Amino acid sequence: MVRAATSTSGSVDAPPPVPETAHHSRGFWAEAWRQFRRRKLAMAAFCSVWFLVVVALLAPAIAGTKPIVCRYKGELYFPALAYFNESWENPIFFNDKFRKIYPKNLKKKDPESWAVWPLFYQDPFRRIKEGEWEGQPENPSGDQGAPNKYNLFGTNQQGIDVFAQMVHGTTIALLVGFVSMGIASLIGITFGAVAGYLGGWADMVLSRITEVVMCVPTLILILALLAIVEKTTIWHIMAVIGCTGWTSIARLARAEFLKLRDSDFVIAARALGVGWPRIIFRHVLPNALAPVLVPITFGIASAILTESSLSFLGFGAPPPNPSWGTLLNSGRDNMHLWWLIVFPGAAIFLAVLAYNLIGEGLQEATDPRLRDPGR
Amino acid sequence: MRRSRRCVSSGYGFLVGLALAGVASLTTAIGPGGSCCQAAEPNAADEKFTPPPLAELDAQAGWIDQPVVDTLAALRKQQAGEKPRATIAAALAMKNKSRPDNEKIAGALGRVATDDAQIDYEANINRHIRRDVKSTNPIMMSATEEFDIAGLTGLSFFGFDWRLEPLATAETVVSWQTSKDRLMDKLVIRKDLTWSDGRPITAHDVEFSYHTIMNDKVPVPAVRSGTDKLKAVHAYDDQTVVFFHKEALATNVWNINFPVIAKHIYENSLADDYTMQESKYHVRYENDPVCGGPYTITKRVRRQEIVLTRRESYYLHEGKQVRDKPYFREIRFRILEDGNIALLAMKNGEIDEMILTAEQWVTQTGDDDYYRLNTKISGLEWTYFGFNWNQKTAYFSDVRVRKAMAHAFDYREMLDKMFYGLYEQSNGMFHKGAWMAPKKPPAFYKQDLDKAEELLDAAGWDDHDGDGIRDKKIDGKLVKFEFSLLCPSIPERIKLCALLKENLAQIGIICNVRQLESTVMNDRLLKHEFQAAFGGWGTGTDPDTSDNIWATGEGRNFGYYSNPKVDDLYKQGRLEFDRKKRGEIYGRIHELIYEDQPYTFLYFRDAFYGFNKKLRGINFTPRGPYHYGPGFNSIYKVK
Secondary structure, three states, X not given: OOHXXXXXXXXXXXXXXOOOOOOOOOOHHHHHHHHHHHOHHHHHHHXXXXXXXXXXXXXXXXXXXXXXXXXXXXXXXXXXXXXXXXHHOOHHHHHOOOOOOOHHHHHHHOOOOEXXXXXXXXXXXXXXXXXXXXXXXXXXXXXXXXXXXXXXXOEOOOOOEHHHHHHHHHHHHHHHHHHHHHHHHHHHHHHHHHHHHHOHHHHHHHHHHHHHHHHOOHHHHHHHHHHXXXXXXXXXXXXXXXXXXXXXXXXXXHHHHHHHOOOHHHHHHHHOOOOHHHHHHHHHHHHHHHHHHHHHHHHHHHHHHHHHHHHHHOOOOOOOOOOHHHHHHHHHOOOOOOHHHHHHHHHHHHHHHHHHHHHHHHHHHHOHHHHOOOO | OOOOOOEOOOOOOOOHHHOOOOOXXXXXXXXXHHOOOOXXXXXXHHHHOOOOOHHHHHHHHOOEEOOEEOHHHHHHHHHHOOOOOOOXXXXXXXXXXXXXXXXXXXXXXXXXXXXXXXXXXXXXXXXXXXXXXXXXXXXXXXXXXXXXXXXXXXXXXXXXXXXXXXXXXOOOEEXXXXXXXXXXXXXXXXXXXXXXXXXXXOHHHHHHHHHHXXXXXXXXXXXXXXXXXXXXXXXXXXXXXXXXXXXXOOOHHHHOOOOEOOHHHHOOOHHHOOOOOOOHHXXXXXXXXXXXXXXXXXXXXXXXXXXXXXXXXXXXXXXXXXXXXOOXXXXXXXXXXXXXXXXXXXXXXXXXXXXXXXXXXXXXXXXXXXXXXXXXXXXXXEXXXXXXXXXXXXXXXXXXXXXXXXXXOOHHHHHHHHOOOOOEEOOOOOOOOOOOOOOOOOOOOOOOHHHHHHHHHHOOOEOOOOOXXXXXXXXXXXXXXXXXXXXXXXXHHHHHHXXXXXXXXXXXXEEEEEEEOXXXXXXXXXXXXXXXXXXXXXXXXXXXXXXXXXXXXXXXXXXXXXXXXHXXXXXXXXXXXXXXXXXXXXXXXXXXXXHHOOXXXXXXXXXXXXXXXXXXOOOOEOOEOOOOXXXXXXXXXXX
């Protein structure tokens, strides 16, 4: 495979007498990573995205009302996993009439039981009531929910903890970005690659399709979808964002393929009798990927924004969903409750900023003209 | 004012479209073509019926006089005997923090004008509405906003006062008489009435309006119901019109109250365009309608504002003043969808009145910034909300399941935390203060999850496959108890539905909350395509108006509720004329329905209004501050 086609760091066919100290030139991606790491802002953004991933994965352990792990009637259970999927909650707790309240019931129904609890006893879906957790007062509601010791980011009008909602909302924010852009890149790259490599009528047809899709307003499509689908979930929304957001990826991929399809290594592959799908995906694509990654990163940022604005308008994931946009929406009802606007607003802003910085860093790290100005 | 029951929307309720509320309000009938009100039948009856000569009628009828009242004068007279609890200055200086405060403010600002010198006749008022109107034609009205407009621009011969007693309005009527057998009503209208284009208003307009409303081809959305109970309407001369009834019903006094449109405008054009708003000619009159009421529409910017202007030819006739001069020179309806923006406009003095949400009432209107220009008043309103269960689904056909739902819901959380303790729990459709409510109101449901689980177990909804979700074997297949609950996209209501979801999850039932845009939801309800839905209803002036919500097979009986006893009682109620006995009948209906739990009854919502401090003469009825007689007509601005 001709990896170094677009790389600039040294020549691959160096003269035979290789001195022992000479190092192998880095591969393209290794070089890109090295360059990326040099950019502090981009690295900080990269780390913060990882931080969000960790928060999302550990959400039930950070804030929740279900034990992370507990021993009950001689068996080990992980009730907190129910936050990821409701059906993962062991039916024993239903049969024993826990009614989703664990602390009191565990002790009452099995004095021998023990449990490891989340850091904060707060729930993203309901108000904590008096006496649920020893020593913790009930959550304030109405306009009384300013941040306090038990509710770090305050509570909304219904008394539901904002911190818990934000922690659990991280999953949605990340998923929306990754899943929708995953779908978008799959479609976009395939379309772009085929159009660019084959050219001719295939290019003509696929480019026109791309243009048609560009005309479809995502928001309106989602609103229409919500009216039709009986049980809309966040996955439907991701699918729509993905299915409409691939156009810029397709266009960039097409341009890259147009550029690369007549390069030597492609001609060589063709001469060897390699089939076109294999040439496209095995040989050309890895070389065309770098410029395409950039719009994908920006796309993740805009997908997060789309989901937030949908939730803000009240058309997001079905309620009760702890999405950041939904929180902002409840803040809109009463501007005095600043904590409903500041915290989720900041979270959306930072997440979007992080993705944009990563995109920019990636662009600089992979594009020699941006990377080495002056050379 | 028309009688009626609206679906509560205050922006988007059950049937968002149906809300009544202008000076009038409507009964049932939804959807294009008014599909639910058997329209063909009365027309057929009409054709066969030949009205006897007037002399013959007068000889046989044994006319009994009915009240013709100037409601504003009547209210002024009543207030003359009462002493307000606070002076206006004191009322304006205080903040509305408790019930006694509210009574003081309401009492002081409720005083109607006794002297013309108090009134600023050159004043404008800016009113707030949440949505644009679909039509300015009074017979096309269906949503709250349309009633608001039609109530001011439209012509009304009948109405009701603050006690919801039916009457004919003295501004337009000379006499109103009912025959001894209650099968006829004779109305003589005043000679000094003109349309805004200068042509006289006559009894022929009334007859023409009746025929138009009952014309199958005209897509009347709401006002046909009630009107369809009439056998015929006949104008004997320019002033005399007789209404013929099919049956002697207690509700006949409401059925003769339908909107009146100008015959000379629509007579010849109707056949070309039955929608009354599509042809070029009709579009012209849609935008600049010929009005019979105190105001005319002078400007209409879609989705922004509708401006009404006082009509000189309404209160002046041949240069002489023949009626009270309407208090405002101009009424501007500003369309602001977002409640927050409306509140900001209110604080800036850009609008003079608005409906406040519970949250706004408690947390956003207590500061000096708000009280600088405004004050607020709350009043009783018989509007109730609940979860409507579709009984043609496997889940809710069993009354035990519906009762389990009622036991599962956390009423305290809703009342204390979501509604700031402002609303009261509902135990059925009639408010305890109403004459039609049962004397001994049924006990309130309380959250009792043990009881809910017992009922579900008894109904066969147990967890058979051990996955923690209740299920039941139906036709050999295990059906999970998982349903979707429709809810309009209003944050407050979504949160209420989310609370039910949480409560039901505790007892092993999955409830998926589906938020829908209001028109889509309305459509789904009418087609009965839902499992459960959240919504509410306003009160009608007569309890009989609720018949289309609860009687078997009726248009707004979305959840297929059916109880032969209730159907029978509604029929009895219509035939009974003694109010006390009628009250007992409707009380019984109330109890039967509460026992059957076709809805989980949640709460009554009172009226919460913000008013500019310059406004006076505001009085509250169970139908709010505007939609009765005198209603909006008693409100004025001081200089």
